[in-house]
Each structure stands twice: as C-alpha cells, then as structure tokens.
Amino acid sequence: MKKSSWLKTVLCTALVSAMPYAMAADDTIKVGVLHSLSGSMAISESALKDTVLMLIDEQNKKGGVLGKKLEPVVVDPASNWPLFAEKARELLAKDKVSVTFGGWTSVSRKSVLPVYEELNGILFYPVQWEGQESSKNIFYTGATPNQQAIPAVDYLLEQGIQRFALLGTDYVYPRTTNKLLEAYLVSKGVNKDDIMVNYTPFSFSDWQSIVADVKKFASSGKKTAVVSTINGDANVPFYKELANQNVTPEQLPVIAFSVGEQELQGVDTKPLVGHLAAWNYFQSVDTADNQKFIQAWKTYRKDDKAVTNDPMEATYIGFNMWVKAVEKAGTTETDAVSKALIGIEVPNLSGGMAKMLPNHDISKPVLIGEIQEDGQFAIVQQTELVNGEAWSPYLPESKNLIADWTDPVNCGAYDTVAKTCTSQK
Structure with missing residues (x-):
C-alpha cells in the first residue's frame, strides 16, 4: 500500500471511530453547576449542587430536553469570589454549557455577571439578594428585598x-x-x-x-x-x-x-x-408537591434526615422554568431561551405559581417562620404572591428606576421620569 493510501485509510478509520463520541457529545445539553463545595459557603451551597444534580437526573428519566440528555458540569469556586469568575468563564468558553445554576453570595454573583454578559450565557441565581441590579443574562429566582x-x-x-x-x-x-x-x-x-x-x-x-x-x-x-x-x-x-x-x-x-x-x-x-x-419557602409547608419534593430529596441523598430549604425551592423553580422555556423556544440558544423565559409559569412548592417577570425576578409568597426544636420552622405568617422589584423605591438613587427586558424598554435600569435607559450603579 502506498504511504498516501495508508495515511488516508488511517485518517478515515480514526474519523469513523471518533464519530460516535462526537455524536454522543452533540446529543447532550450541558448544564453548569457553579456552587462552592469548599470554604465558608460550603455549608449552604453544597446542597444546591446536589439539588441541581437531582433535578437533572429526574429530567433525564423523563427523556431529557428536546430529545437530548442533560449533562451536568460541576465546578468548585471554593467560596473564592475571583475564582467564581474564572470558573464561570471555564463553563461558558471551554465546556459550552447552555445554562448555569449557581452562586449564593451577592459578591459571587457580581463577580460572574460581566462574564455572563460578555459571553452571552444564562445564569439562574437562587438566593435572596439586595436588588439594585438587573442583568439581561441573569434570572433571579431568590427573593428581592x-x-x-x-x-x-x-x-x-x-x-x-x-x-x-x-x-x-x-x-x-x-x-x-x-x-x-x-x-x-x-x-x-x-x-x-x-x-x-x-x-x-x-x-x-x-x-x-x-x-x-x-x-x-x-x-x-x-x-x-x-x-x-x-x-x-x-x-x-x-x-x-x-x-x-x-x-x-x-x-x-x-x-x-x-x-x-x-x-x-x-x-x-x-x-x-x-x-x-x-x-419564601420552608420544609414545613404542607402541600402535596412539597411532600413529593422532600421525599425525592431524601431518596436522592439516601438520608432520611436530609432537609430542604428556600434556595433549593428557588433552584427547583428556576430549573423547571428553564426546561419549559427551552421546550417553548425549541432551542438552547441564549437569546431565544431568554425571550421565552419571560412570562413562563411553573408551580412553586407552597401551592401557588411562580412567574418569570419582565425584570427577570419572579413572583413569590413571603413566609415568616419560628424555629422549632427539631430544626424546622412553624409558619406564623404567609402572604399572597409578591412580585419581585429589581430597584428599591426607598433609596433616592433608585426610586425612579425599573427593570424591563421586553420591548420597547429592554433595559435593566430604566428611569421612568427621564424616560431613558441609564447605566447601572
């Protein structure tokens, strides 16, 4: 056999051999998981990593999304705020994830925000936060003030x-x-x-x-x-x-x-x-959906003493919103999914419906709970659904600002008096 023919045969064989792996990679949708598994915030964030993995596992058992299996990509930013940005860039640029679920502290969110805007990724942020921000690339499922x-x-x-x-x-x-x-x-x-x-x-x-x-x-x-x-x-x-x-x-x-x-x-x-x-959620909430969620969590963790909490519910809501939006858009492309997300409604675990608002916040009930001896909370007050506000009317610098990512406003910091889109503070 001539050297050129031999080389052509080898290359063709290698290409054919690689095709199943390439097809397998193309046949999955990568989901980023950006939570601290070490350092000061691991006490809170480790459970959220497992929540995402449980939800991915459940969705894959249903057939995945758009006929493709979901593939988790887990990284550990280690409660290190600059490392959050580095790991976010790795997820988007190297791993090519279609969506990320992650963060706890606001400083971690602010660290990754410019990365998600630069590389046009989607981040679901599941923890209560201070507001005074609205990014086209972040969907905030935690409580605003x-x-x-x-x-x-x-x-x-x-x-x-x-x-x-x-x-x-x-x-x-x-x-x-x-x-x-x-x-x-x-x-x-x-x-x-x-x-x-x-x-x-x-x-x-x-x-x-x-x-x-x-x-x-x-x-x-x-x-x-x-x-x-x-x-x-x-x-x-x-x-x-x-x-x-x-x-x-x-x-x-x-x-x-x-x-x-x-x-x-x-x-x-x-x-x-x-x-x-x-x-906006306690494990003690008495609904059928919550009991199902608690049991699924205990089974997944193989621990009858495993507990659920509010950021886990926010992760559950965000994940289900993303799945529904991808199915509505028919693609995982960022702009199409972001547009489809606004107006999406999914059940929360308290018996109501969570809706993604034009400001990228959601509707949530407010619950006040008293600590009990078993580490659970007795609910002493629960409100109707409250829409999240990105900007506070109680601070002079933001009293005239709103966020609205739909046309014709399409702005995260819109001055309702000056009728202009301002830069965020």
Whole structure:
C-alpha cells in the first residue's frame, strides 16, 4: 500500500471511530453547576449542587430536553469570589454549557455577571439578594428585598418592635439590604438612634462582645429585635453565643434572612426555639408537591434526615422554568431561551405559581417562620404572591428606576421620569 493510501485509510478509520463520541457529545445539553463545595459557603451551597444534580437526573428519566440528555458540569469556586469568575468563564468558553445554576453570595454573583454578559450565557441565581441590579443574562429566582426584608421588618413592627439591631456579614448583600432597611424604618417613624448596625467578616466566630453590645442596646426599655443578614458558617457560633448569654426570643427575637433548615443542622436548636426567619419557602409547608419534593430529596441523598430549604425551592423553580422555556423556544440558544423565559409559569412548592417577570425576578409568597426544636420552622405568617422589584423605591438613587427586558424598554435600569435607559450603579 502506498504511504498516501495508508495515511488516508488511517485518517478515515480514526474519523469513523471518533464519530460516535462526537455524536454522543452533540446529543447532550450541558448544564453548569457553579456552587462552592469548599470554604465558608460550603455549608449552604453544597446542597444546591446536589439539588441541581437531582433535578437533572429526574429530567433525564423523563427523556431529557428536546430529545437530548442533560449533562451536568460541576465546578468548585471554593467560596473564592475571583475564582467564581474564572470558573464561570471555564463553563461558558471551554465546556459550552447552555445554562448555569449557581452562586449564593451577592459578591459571587457580581463577580460572574460581566462574564455572563460578555459571553452571552444564562445564569439562574437562587438566593435572596439586595436588588439594585438587573442583568439581561441573569434570572433571579431568590427573593428581592420587597419579598423578604421589608415584609420581615413589617412583621416586627406589627409585634411592637421599636429598636432594631442590623447584624450582617461584611459584603454587598447585607450592606445594601441594611441601607435600604434603615431608609424604610425611618420612613415608618423609627428614630435613627433606635437602629444599630454592625458587620463582621465571613466565618466570624468570636461573637461574645457583639452579643453583649446588642444586649446593652436592647436594655433601653424599648422592645428590640435583631435583623440578621449573617451569612454562611458564621451563623453557627452566633446562635451558640446567643444561647451562652441566655438571649431568649421573648427578650430579644432574631429574624434571619440567611438561616434555614440546612444551617440549623449544625446547631443545638433547643435554646433557639421561637427565633425567626423570613423566607419564601420552608420544609414545613404542607402541600402535596412539597411532600413529593422532600421525599425525592431524601431518596436522592439516601438520608432520611436530609432537609430542604428556600434556595433549593428557588433552584427547583428556576430549573423547571428553564426546561419549559427551552421546550417553548425549541432551542438552547441564549437569546431565544431568554425571550421565552419571560412570562413562563411553573408551580412553586407552597401551592401557588411562580412567574418569570419582565425584570427577570419572579413572583413569590413571603413566609415568616419560628424555629422549632427539631430544626424546622412553624409558619406564623404567609402572604399572597409578591412580585419581585429589581430597584428599591426607598433609596433616592433608585426610586425612579425599573427593570424591563421586553420591548420597547429592554433595559435593566430604566428611569421612568427621564424616560431613558441609564447605566447601572
């Protein structure tokens, strides 16, 4: 055989051999999973990684999407904010994922936002956040302040609370949320001297003096509460110190925005019974869909003690919205799916329907729950569906702004007075 003929035969054989693998790769839809599996946020984010994997597994058993199986691509940004951006670029540019589910902290979201806009990817962000942003490439399935922080403070005001200690982890979500809450409380007649604000680093553990300061702040004779935007593993020593200093919910109730069933697994909850959390879902919600979800989760984890929480429900909603939008668009192409997503409705786990709004936020009920001895929450208040607001009307810089990603506005920060699309702050 001539050398040229031999080479042609080898190349043809190699091409034929490679074809099944190429076809197999083309026959899947890659789904990015961008959650911290190590570092300070692993206590919260690891469960969300498994939630996405469970949902992918369930969808594949139904036949996948558009006749193709879903293929997860899992990366670990390790609670490192610059690494989030690096891993996001890897998912989009190297792995060619069609969608990503990921992030917890707002600083992680802000780290990846320019990457998703530059490379035109889709990110579903499943955790409560501060608003003051709207990206054409991000779909926010967690609560905005008017779906969590504001209703939580309203609940406290209804209970006669007059002084507020705003304790948070030192990053963008607590700082922006507390800035908004300060403005809201003042608008409700609360004196500025009756608002205490304190920030601590991620993974902070030495709470003794801060809890003592809060107790002193609460000793004025006015009924006082703590509003907590403490995030990640710092919650465990915080609640332990409350118990050490005999802080009871009758004396000084704490309402948390980042503590759910997952975080309470690491805490002796007996001294915490009666403290509060504000979310849009609790495992204790009594609906058939929720019971089915809980059982599926326990089966997937092979753990009868596995718990569900709010960001898991937000992931569930976002995943089902994405599947429905892809089927509606008939493609995984970003622009087509993004357009199809607006107006999509899927069931939540509380008995209602979640709808994707033109501002890329969704509709959610607001639930206030009391911690129980078993680490679950007794629901003491539940609202009707509330539409998420990207921009707060209580801050002067955003009171005239809205987000609307439909024509003719098609803008994430539209000034309704000037009638112009502004750059985001």
